Amino acid sequence: MKTELLIVGAGAAGMAAALSAWEAGCRDILLADRRGLPGGILPQCLHKGFGLAGYGTELTGPDYAARLAQRLEKTGVRFALGTEVLEIRGDKTAVLSDRRGLTELCFDRLILAAGCREKSIGSLPVAGTRPAGIFTAGQTQEMMNLHGQDPGKEILILGSGDLGMIMARQFTLAGKHVIALVEKDARCGGMARNFHRCIEPYAIPVLYRTTVTQIHGAGRINGVTLRHLDSGREERIPCDTLVTALGLIPERVLVRKLGEPVWLFLAGNCRRVHDLVDSAVAEAEQVGRSAAIRLDKAL
Amino acid sequence: MQAFDVVVIGGGLLGCFAARNLCRWKLDTALLEAREDVCTGVSRANTAIVYPGFDHKPGTLKAEMCVRANAGFETLCRELDVPFHRCGSLMVSFGEKADAVLKKKYENGHSMGVPGLRLLSGEEALRMEPALAAGVTSALYAPTTGTVNPWELGIAACESAAANGAKLCLNTRALAISRTAEGYRIETGREDFICRAVINCSGLYADRVQELLFPSPVHIAPDAADYLILDKAAENKPVHIIQYEPEDGGKGFNAVPTVEGSLLLGPSERDNETDFAVRADGLSFVRARAERVLPGLDPEDTIRSFAAVRPNPQREDGSSIGSFVIENPGPGFWSLIGIKTPGLTCADELGRYVAEKAAAFLHADANEAFDGHRSGIPKAGRMCWERRNAAIQANPDYGEVICCCEDVTKAEVLEAIRRGAVTLDGVKRRTGTGMGRCQGSRCQEKLLALLAQELGVSEAEVTKDGAGSEILGGGRNEN
Known part of the structure; x- marks a missing residue:
C-alpha cells in the first residue's frame, strides 16, 4: 500500500496538518490513530476553554475536535482509526496494525503528530510502597469522562500543571475532596488562567515548595508523606488517591532512531508542548503546508 | 477434605518447580498458594540473573546446582517456552583490591568448571562493553551468565505442573499442620488437605510454616533492597550484565539488560526489613552506583523503582547461613528455607531435588506420561511481521494493541485472563502490560474493562494485586 503523506496521530495537530496539506494541494493523505475516534485527547476534555484564539469562542474539547473533523469530512483525507503504527522505517515505509491485519505502507512524507505522554511517578525517587490508587491526571480525565470510571474520593494532586488544576476542579465538582495540590516550585506550574478558573473559586489549597517523598498503603494507597522543602518538615497526610501532574513528554519513540530525514515532520505536542490547542493547531497548519509539497518539487 | 500424595505449600518459583517435578512421578500433587495468583512474593522482585556459579563455595550444594542449572537453562526455557538471554556478564573492578577479588573468583569458578571464564584488562573490558566507565581496571567475563523474567518462568512451571495433573489451589493459606497415621493434615480455613508428604516452599514464611508442626532451627531475616528500571529506549545501556565489585568491599551492584529490553539496576545496600517498601536512601545508592559504573545512563530514563525482599536464612544465634537450607524435620516433610541468590537459577534443580x-x-x-513442554502465550511483540499478520487473520484481537509501550495486544490479555490472571498485576506478569515507560497510565482503563468483562465482575471489584487493592472508588481503605 502507498500514500503520499502519512500522518500519525489524529488529534488536533494531526487533523489540522491534514486539512492544511489538503488545502495546499496534497491529494493523497492517510491519517492514522490508535483510538477509535478522531480528536486525540480532546474528546476527554469536557470543560470549556478551547478555541478562543482560533474560533473566537470557548468550545469544549469534543466540540473543538468535531469542528476539525467536519472540515476534514469535506476533503478526501482518509482516516485509519483503531490503527496502531508499529514501526516507521528509514526507507519510508511504516507497519500498521488493525483488526484486519498488518499493512506495510510506503509513504513519501510523514508527519508525526503523536502528542505527549504524561511523566509517571515511577520516574521520581519516591519511597514507599507501590499500591493501587495512583493515576496520572490525564488518565483520571479519560477514566471519568470517557469510561465512567471513578478514581477515588480523597485526592492529593502532585504537581500544579494545567492538567492537575483542571482535574482538581473536576474532582471538586464531582463531589470529591481535593486535599491539596502539591508543587515543588514557589509558583503554580500551569497558566494563570487555569489557576483563576479551577483553583481560586473552589479554595483548593496549593502547597508550594512541597513534594511527596513517600507513599503509604499496602493494597490501596492510604496516605503520603509530604516534605516542605524550605523547612525540611515532613508530615503524613491520609488520602485514598494520588494523582500526578508531573509534566508532559513529547511522544517521539516511533522516530527516535531515524535522525532528522527531510521527509519527517513533527507537529503539535510531540514537536513541543503547547499550552493552548489553538497554538498547536496554528503550528500544525504550517507543518501541513510544508509537508504538502513533494520533496523533489520543494527543492 | 481433599487427599493427595504430596502437598506443596507456596506457589512461588520454588513451589511451582517442585510441583512440576513431582509430576515426573505417579504422585497426586497439590500446590497451595495463599494469594490469588502464583509468583507474587520473592519471585516477583529480584535481580533476574541466571548465574554462572563462580561465586559459590566449591563442593557445596549451591555451587553444584548453580553450575548444572546454568548449563541446562536453554533446554529448560525451550521446554517451557520462556525467553532466556544468555548475554554474558562482566564483573568489573576499579582498583587493586577488587582486581584481586576478581582473580579469586576466576580461580574459584575455574576449579568448579564454570565454562569460558576470562580475566580481562580494563581496556579489553571497555572494548567489549563501551558503556563502562573509563578507569575500569579489570573484569571477569562469564559468557554463560544470562537473564530470564522470573515470574514468566514461575508461571510457566505452574502451567506445566497443572497440565501434568498437579492441582493448583489459590487463596489457600496453610494455617495449621498436624500428623496423621498416614502423613499430614493441613488446615487452610477453607478445607483440609491430607497427604503423605509435604514440601514447604513458603519463601519469606518458610520458617513459620515449618513451625506449624516442627521447630525450625533456621530463621528468616528478610533482607530488602531497592531497584530502578530504565526505559528500553534509554541510551548507553550495556549489552552484557554488568556486576560491580567495589574497591571498598561494600555491596556489589548489577545492571541487567532484561529480556524485555529495559535495564534493571540494583540492589541497594539496606538493613534488614520485612516489607516491599522502597527507601529513598536505597534509590540514591543505586543511582550513585550506576553513575560510577555506567556513567552514560540518564536518570531521566527511570520508569520505575521497586523493592525486593530476600529470605535471608539465619541460625538461632543470628549468624547468616551461606548455603541453601533444605530441612527434613519429619518423615516425608521437606522445607526449602532461605533460598536466596542463586535461587532463580536453581529453582528447577531445587524442585527436582525435593x-x-x-x-x-x-x-x-515414574510417570511415563509426563510432558514437560508448555506453550506460552504467543506474544505479538515477539513475532516477525508475517507471523503477526497470520495471528491477526486467525484472531483479530491480535490486531488491537492495548499496551502501546510494551506492544501487547487484546488477544494476549484475554489469553492471560483465561490462563488464570485475576488482577491487573496478574495480567502484567503474563503479558507485560504496564511495564513500559507510561507505567500503565494509557492502558489501565482498558485492562479494567477486559478483566471485569471476562471475570464477570464489576470494574469496581477489579484489583491491582488482590483484595484491598481495588483500582476504582478510592478502594476500601479506612484511613
Missing part, C-alpha cells in the same frame, strides 16, 4: 526425595520416600513410580 521431588526426588519425596518420590523415593513414597516409593513412587
Whole structure:
C-alpha cells in the first residue's frame, strides 16, 4: 500500500496538518490513530476553554475536535482509526496494525503528530510502597469522562500543571475532596488562567515548595508523606488517591532512531508542548503546508 | 477434605518447580498458594540473573546446582517456552583490591568448571562493553551468565505442573499442620488437605510454616533492597550484565539488560526489613552506583523503582547461613528455607531435588506420561511481521494493541485472563502490560474493562494485586 503523506496521530495537530496539506494541494493523505475516534485527547476534555484564539469562542474539547473533523469530512483525507503504527522505517515505509491485519505502507512524507505522554511517578525517587490508587491526571480525565470510571474520593494532586488544576476542579465538582495540590516550585506550574478558573473559586489549597517523598498503603494507597522543602518538615497526610501532574513528554519513540530525514515532520505536542490547542493547531497548519509539497518539487 | 500424595505449600518459583517435578512421578500433587495468583512474593522482585556459579563455595550444594542449572537453562526455557538471554556478564573492578577479588573468583569458578571464564584488562573490558566507565581496571567475563523474567518462568512451571495433573489451589493459606497415621493434615480455613508428604516452599514464611508442626532451627531475616528500571529506549545501556565489585568491599551492584529490553539496576545496600517498601536512601545508592559504573545512563530514563525482599536464612544465634537450607524435620516433610541468590537459577534443580526425595520416600513410580513442554502465550511483540499478520487473520484481537509501550495486544490479555490472571498485576506478569515507560497510565482503563468483562465482575471489584487493592472508588481503605 502507498500514500503520499502519512500522518500519525489524529488529534488536533494531526487533523489540522491534514486539512492544511489538503488545502495546499496534497491529494493523497492517510491519517492514522490508535483510538477509535478522531480528536486525540480532546474528546476527554469536557470543560470549556478551547478555541478562543482560533474560533473566537470557548468550545469544549469534543466540540473543538468535531469542528476539525467536519472540515476534514469535506476533503478526501482518509482516516485509519483503531490503527496502531508499529514501526516507521528509514526507507519510508511504516507497519500498521488493525483488526484486519498488518499493512506495510510506503509513504513519501510523514508527519508525526503523536502528542505527549504524561511523566509517571515511577520516574521520581519516591519511597514507599507501590499500591493501587495512583493515576496520572490525564488518565483520571479519560477514566471519568470517557469510561465512567471513578478514581477515588480523597485526592492529593502532585504537581500544579494545567492538567492537575483542571482535574482538581473536576474532582471538586464531582463531589470529591481535593486535599491539596502539591508543587515543588514557589509558583503554580500551569497558566494563570487555569489557576483563576479551577483553583481560586473552589479554595483548593496549593502547597508550594512541597513534594511527596513517600507513599503509604499496602493494597490501596492510604496516605503520603509530604516534605516542605524550605523547612525540611515532613508530615503524613491520609488520602485514598494520588494523582500526578508531573509534566508532559513529547511522544517521539516511533522516530527516535531515524535522525532528522527531510521527509519527517513533527507537529503539535510531540514537536513541543503547547499550552493552548489553538497554538498547536496554528503550528500544525504550517507543518501541513510544508509537508504538502513533494520533496523533489520543494527543492 | 481433599487427599493427595504430596502437598506443596507456596506457589512461588520454588513451589511451582517442585510441583512440576513431582509430576515426573505417579504422585497426586497439590500446590497451595495463599494469594490469588502464583509468583507474587520473592519471585516477583529480584535481580533476574541466571548465574554462572563462580561465586559459590566449591563442593557445596549451591555451587553444584548453580553450575548444572546454568548449563541446562536453554533446554529448560525451550521446554517451557520462556525467553532466556544468555548475554554474558562482566564483573568489573576499579582498583587493586577488587582486581584481586576478581582473580579469586576466576580461580574459584575455574576449579568448579564454570565454562569460558576470562580475566580481562580494563581496556579489553571497555572494548567489549563501551558503556563502562573509563578507569575500569579489570573484569571477569562469564559468557554463560544470562537473564530470564522470573515470574514468566514461575508461571510457566505452574502451567506445566497443572497440565501434568498437579492441582493448583489459590487463596489457600496453610494455617495449621498436624500428623496423621498416614502423613499430614493441613488446615487452610477453607478445607483440609491430607497427604503423605509435604514440601514447604513458603519463601519469606518458610520458617513459620515449618513451625506449624516442627521447630525450625533456621530463621528468616528478610533482607530488602531497592531497584530502578530504565526505559528500553534509554541510551548507553550495556549489552552484557554488568556486576560491580567495589574497591571498598561494600555491596556489589548489577545492571541487567532484561529480556524485555529495559535495564534493571540494583540492589541497594539496606538493613534488614520485612516489607516491599522502597527507601529513598536505597534509590540514591543505586543511582550513585550506576553513575560510577555506567556513567552514560540518564536518570531521566527511570520508569520505575521497586523493592525486593530476600529470605535471608539465619541460625538461632543470628549468624547468616551461606548455603541453601533444605530441612527434613519429619518423615516425608521437606522445607526449602532461605533460598536466596542463586535461587532463580536453581529453582528447577531445587524442585527436582525435593521431588526426588519425596518420590523415593513414597516409593513412587515414574510417570511415563509426563510432558514437560508448555506453550506460552504467543506474544505479538515477539513475532516477525508475517507471523503477526497470520495471528491477526486467525484472531483479530491480535490486531488491537492495548499496551502501546510494551506492544501487547487484546488477544494476549484475554489469553492471560483465561490462563488464570485475576488482577491487573496478574495480567502484567503474563503479558507485560504496564511495564513500559507510561507505567500503565494509557492502558489501565482498558485492562479494567477486559478483566471485569471476562471475570464477570464489576470494574469496581477489579484489583491491582488482590483484595484491598481495588483500582476504582478510592478502594476500601479506612484511613
